Every structure is written in structure tokens, then in C-alpha cells.
Amino acid sequence: MATNEEPPSWAETWGTGGTGDRDAAKTDTTHEDKKKHNSKGTLANVKSATLTGLSKVKVVAVLGAQKVKNGTFTGINWVREKYQKKDSATTGHK
Structure with missing residues (x-):
């Protein structure tokens, strides 16, 4: 009963994180997915903070x-009142 398949390596059988560890590959992609998710969350936080600002x-x-x-408006009215007082004072003395 000879097969062309090699038996699993020591790392695949007993170790975690070894070269042939299939779970390590899944963990790495999960880590990348988390990174992408966190960057999207960070972008959303920055966006909301910017909009609030x-x-x-x-x-x-x-x-x-x-x-x-x-x-x-107040300044113009003040000038107008001063001008009208001056104008009425000169008109009243004639």
C-alpha cells in the first residue's frame, strides 16, 4: 500500500505555527482581515470626527x-445719528 503522499511533518502533527501548520496560515489571514477592519473603523472614526469638527x-x-x-449695523447707525445731530444743530442755528 504505497502512496505518493508524504506523511505529515512534525510541525503539522504536533506543533503550532510551524512551516506546514495549516492553522497558522488561517491565523495570518484573520490577522490581515482584522487589520483591514480596524483601518476601516479608524477611517470611519476620523470621518465622523472631521464632520463634527x-x-x-x-x-x-x-x-x-x-x-x-x-x-x-450699530456703527453705521451711530455715525448716522452723529451726522443727523450735527446737521440739525447747523440747520437750527440759521
């Missing part, structure tokens, strides 16, 4: 623009 920046920018608009 951009939302905050947008809110701050809108509030800043409103403050500038209100300050400009």
Missing part, C-alpha cells in the same frame, strides 16, 4: 458673521 467650525463662523453684521 466642521459642524462646529460652521457654527462658529456663522455666529462670527452675525456679530460682524450687528457691529457694522
